[in-house]
Amino acid sequence: MRLPGLDVPRESRLLVFIGLVDAIGTGLYIAGFAVFFTRSAGLSATEVGVGLTVGNACGLVALTPIGMLADRIGPRAASILLHLWRAAGFAAFAFVGDFVGFLVVSCVVGIPTRAIDPVSQMYVDRHIGEDLRVRVMSVMRVVYNIGFSVGGLLTTVILVVGTRPAFLVIVLGNAATFLLAGILLARVPLLADDPPDRRTARGWPRSLRQGRYLVVTGLNAVLVLNTTVLTLGIPLWIATRTDAPPAVVGPLMVLNTVLVVLLQVRLSRGTDTREGGVRALRRAALAFAGCVLVLALSGLVNSVGAVIAAVVATVLLTFGELWHFAGRLSVSYALAPRERQGEYLSVFWLGSAAALMVGPVLITVGVVDRGAFGWLGLAAVFVATGLAIGPAVAAAARQLAAEQPEAEVVRGAA
Structure with a gap:
């Protein structure tokens, strides 16, 4: 089937x-x-x-x-x-x-x-x-x-x-x-x-010398924290700071997986351009902010309310995850010069990998341990990221367009 x-x-x-x-x-x-x-x-x-x-x-x-x-x-x-x-x-x-x-x-x-x-x-x-x-x-x-x-x-x-x-x-x-x-x-x-002419880069990777591109990778890395919120933040918060039964964590993970399977392709429509990718990243940032705000409130209600809040937060997080996946693909493709696509995409993923490494510490020590105020602070960070992502991508695109790659490469046979 x-x-x-x-x-x-x-x-x-x-x-x-x-x-x-x-x-x-x-x-x-x-x-x-x-x-x-x-x-x-x-x-x-x-x-x-x-x-x-x-x-x-x-x-x-x-x-x-x-x-x-x-x-x-x-x-x-x-x-x-x-x-x-x-x-x-x-x-x-x-x-x-x-x-x-x-x-x-x-x-x-x-x-x-x-x-x-x-x-x-x-x-x-x-x-x-x-x-x-x-x-x-x-x-x-x-x-x-x-x-x-x-x-x-x-x-x-x-x-x-x-x-x-x-x-x-x-x-x-x-x-x-x-x-x-x-x-x-x-x-x-x-x-x-x-590559058609087998050109090879000279010196330090050009992508690491373009500050505006690195800003975009950093903003994307902030949004990547949603993964740690799902796998670590929500389970820890439910178990230690709410009246919801810890057993609800398993079904929440299943809910996330089911929504990804059913909706990923649908929510990726319209994101095949740079502008569409930016819109998706903005939506993702707002969805993540909504998720963590609901989590902040979940510690103030009874067990039934906490379970409902956890479900709502997981749904918001998953929608943000779906938009983020499609948006970061589109933006990373759009900002990667054809002759250096592997290099630029790798640097973009470098930011994501770094976020996954530091995410557990940030979410546990910086958010969960701070209670509701930790979640409110993270919500503010997500909102700020959503507001900044459009101008940052536009600035990176202008910088990339102004570059003269011919001056920084040398024929592989040279």
Whole structure:
């Protein structure tokens, strides 16, 4: 049975299927990695946390250089390389038996795991073109959510079995999905692959020297905090500051997933231009502000009121999440020069990755621990971001248009 609204061009169906395969493996790993490393690999929870943090840091450092590599070798070669790299890395986790080995493999895995998002975004653009790229990415996000859920269910079965061979499926199964995805990517047609003249950047990445572009990435990073609000802020707030039963958290996460599956493509319509993307980001900022205002009020009412407030907040957050996804795609595409698309998209994702790293501290210490005033402060930040995003994007576009890239590049043969 086909979900309504998920029709994609025939040439994109294989790419969407690859996304499903990828997501099943990722869902399998996300749901089971903590148990695998502590019960099967014999690591402590602290060692797992430290290793994954170091691996993520390695991914951040390498993100922009790999984006520049994608500009150099083309999105197909870069995407296949990153998928095969991840396959080898996750397979190596099966042989980890101490902290040092885990740390090394975490760094190896962290680099392609971070780099794959902007390279995949570049791949979709070169696959389907400007008019349909946001729609195809939106369909793929729906499929990712379905795949994550399937992977999570498979992990439940593995945890019930509870044997060492079963635990190995968590990492080896993930490796197998990346291997299959990498092989299938070679068959997805592209409108364009390598840069036409094989130019290569000289010196420091140009994107990191454009202050107005970095302002846009910073504003987008503020909006990325919605992810931490959903996964950490709402559960902690419900459990510690409201009369709502903690058991309501699970259904709220399901509600979020269902709304993403049903509405992502629909709410992405009209966002295929820069102006449409800015409108979507404004709506997202307002929806996030509304969400956290409702959360602030939820601590002042009885249990029934708190549950209703939590549901309303989750719906507002999810609508904001849907607009934010489509809007940031459109804006990041619009502000990325064609010959440096991998570099610029990687820097844009760098801001998002940094927000996800600092988000847990900001939301717990800066918001939840401050009570209702913490949520009110975050609401003000979201509103200010929504007001600033339009002028910031326009200023970045003007700066990019004024640049003379010919003066900053040199032929690869030189």
